[in-house]
Amino acid sequence: MTYTTVASPSVYAGSPKRGPITRLLEDERWLAMTLLLPTVALLGLFIAYPFIEGVRLAVTDAKVGIPGHFVGLQNFEKIWNDDIFHVAVWNTCVYTAVATVFKLVLGLWLALLLNHNFKGKAFTRAFILLPFIIPTVLSTLAWKWMFDPTFSVINWMLFRLGLIHSRINWLGDPNLALISVIIVNVWRGLPFYAISLLAGLQTISPELHEAAAIDGARAWQRFRHVTWPLLLPVTLVIVLFSVIQTFADFQLVYVLTGGGPANATQLFATYAYQLGIGTGLLSEGATISLAVFPVLLLVVIVQLLYIRRVETH
Amino acid sequence: MVEGALWRRWVFFYIPLTAFVVSLLFPFYWMMVTTVRPDSELYRPWNAPNYAPFWTTHPTLVHIRDLLTETLFSTWMLNTMIISIAATAISLFCGLLAGYALSRLKFPFAGSLGTVIFITYLVPQTLLFIPLADIIRNFRLGDTPWALILTYPTFLIPFCTWLMMGYFKSIPKELEECARIDGATRWKAMVYIIFPIAVPGILSAGIFAFTLSWNEFLYALVFLSSPEQKTVPVGVTSELIRGDVFYWGELMAGALLGSIPVAFVYSFFVEHYVASLTGSVKG
Numbered sequence: 047m048t049y050t051t052v053a054s055p056s057v058y059a060g061s062p063k064r065g066p067i068t069r070l071l072e073d074e075r076w077l078a079m080t081l082l083l084p085t086v087a088l089l090g091l092f093i094a095y096p097f098i099e100g101v102r103l104a105v106t107d108a109k110v111g112i113p114g115h116f117v118g119l120q121n122f123e124k125i126w127n128d129d130i131f132h133v134a135v136w137n138t139c140v141y142t143a144v145a146t147v148f149k150l151v152l153g154l155w156l157a158l159l160l161n162h163n164f165k166g167k168a169f170t171r172a173f174i175l176l177p178f179i180i181p182t183v184l185s186t187l188a189w190k191w192m193f194d195p196t197f198s199v200i201n202w203m204l205f206r207l208g209l210i211h212s213r214i215n216w217l218g219d220p221n222l223a224l225i226s227v228i229i230v231n232v233w234r235g236l237p238f239y240a241i242s243l244l245a246g247l248q249t250i251s252p253e254l255h256e257a258a259a260i261d262g263a264r265a266w267q268r269f270r271h272v273t274w275p276l277l278l279p280v281t282l283v284i285v286l287f288s289v290i291q292t293f294a295d296f297q298l299v300y301v302l303t304g305g306g307p308a309n310a311t312q313l314f315a316t317y318a319y320q321l322g323i324g325t326g327l328l329s330e331g332a333t334i335s336l337a338v339f340p341v342l343l344l345v346v347i348v349q350l351l352y353i354r355r356v357e358t359h
Numbered sequence: 360m361v362e363g364a365l366w367r368r369w370v371f372f373y374i375p376l377t378a379f380v381v382s383l384l385f386p387f388y389w390m391m392v393t394t395v396r397p398d399s400e401l402y403r404p405w406n407a408p409n410y411a412p413f414w415t416t417h418p419t420l421v422h423i424r425d426l427l428t429e430t431l432f433s434t435w436m437l438n439t440m441i442i443s444i445a446a447t448a449i450s451l452f453c454g455l456l457a458g459y460a461l462s463r464l465k466f467p468f469a470g471s472l473g474t475v476i477f478i479t480y481l482v483p484q485t486l487l488f489i490p491l492a493d494i495i496r497n498f499r500l501g502d503t504p505w506a507l508i509l510t511y512p513t514f515l516i517p518f519c520t521w522l523m524m525g526y527f528k529s530i531p532k533e534l535e536e537c538a539r540i541d542g543a544t545r546w547k548a549m550v551y552i553i554f555p556i557a558v559p560g561i562l563s564a565g566i567f568a569f570t571l572s573w574n575e576f577l578y579a580l581v582f583l584s585s586p587e588q589k590t591v592p593v594g595v596t597s598e599l600i601r602g603d604v605f606y607w608g609e610l611m612a613g614a615l616l617g618s619i620p621v622a623f624v625y626s627f628f629v630e631h632y633v634a635s636l637t638g639s640v641k642g
Contacts, residue, residue, distance in 0.1 A: 072545055074465055103490055175636075205406065
């Protein structure tokens, strides 16, 4: 008997009551295309197109208002021989490496502290994230004021503690400026590390620790052989993410020093801004911006390889 | 709680934790003290004998008054609010639809499109701001809020999509299948069955997107030029510093008031915020 067949959704979808658009959207491929259209349009227009435009600018001699002509790799040659660019490369690498190490170590420490149960834990956790959520330029302004050579509260504290005898010119001294900028970056980024690592720590079953403790593992050994290996995947993702952000950092340095004194804190982004927007040399600015790209590519490849490895396991 | 003797608890737990909390929050305290400190006390060198850094005996609201009456601060607040809300709405709309498509539907190149969106998530603003400034100028969007409303989604959509994908994956497929057996179209099952369940995810993504838009600096600095179009971060850093003179009282008042909307949203939705922050990392 065939009249007991249950109507399947596709039969319904084909029923004459429905308009052509509804029927079209019943097809998974058409629906997917419709749903993705706004995203693809916006990302195409404001990411893919600017990227192509950036590469095009890099091989011309365009300035603001002047389209420019094709000059081949002249811009790359120019920045290759540019002393300030060398300084910016070095600064950016030092800035990224030192800040990342400190953020990771201190962030992990803070995450381990927060992983204990204590009164006011939720409260503490909420407050600790403030440096990360408050607009960076605004909190950086507070740091600029704290670093002010004449009115610095940090100098006052260090002096009262007997650690210094004369004033420290945090941002004005070329040898100290990069350190000062790194301090602010670590201050801003540390909460992100701590809270993300804490989320990772909370997925580790306490039973593993108890088992290790029963087997006689001391606190350090438990961390080294139980916590750390389990935390490594999350840590890797956080570090890669933060390395890109730090490598491409702009606002912090722009507010604190503007790249000075004498380019001592000049990074890729600030130098690109100075040339591309400040002096209107669009093509050279775009070329310097593109220097971030290899690092981005490297991180993306590591990420993708890593994700594939996790998926195949 | 840390096990062991009392001194161990202090050395390994209370002291380091207090040190972290104090150093992370001190700049905000300093912002507040500076805001209410009169100029006569503000500009006293740190090595002067009567330098009293942590409190003030004559609190004043004169800096806040000056900020609100003599500068365009309230205009900047309004601009930032409009831009952040509009950019967040666009990004949520796109991210919600794209997240649904990528996590639920089978279509050619689904996997590679997901990867491409993930990669755009990692693209920093620094890479594109110069060509983008050129494009904005060609589209005649320069110095209008649209320049930011349309470009902020480039870093918000990937994040929203990624978060919503994770959220949709946690909703059982059977829910939709039931609705479709009952006669709902795919579209209706998506809009009336799945989206309402995804509201907590949408809220998390929205809060995160709002704070990111409020914080954005580089695009706002490059794309906007007239003072009355600026956002809070750009207005405070560029307009309150006249020449080489820093009006620290007003600057800190601006920094404080400019942080309040974000802090306000954050304080109500801490859990959502933390969920989206950690969710975006774990992917």
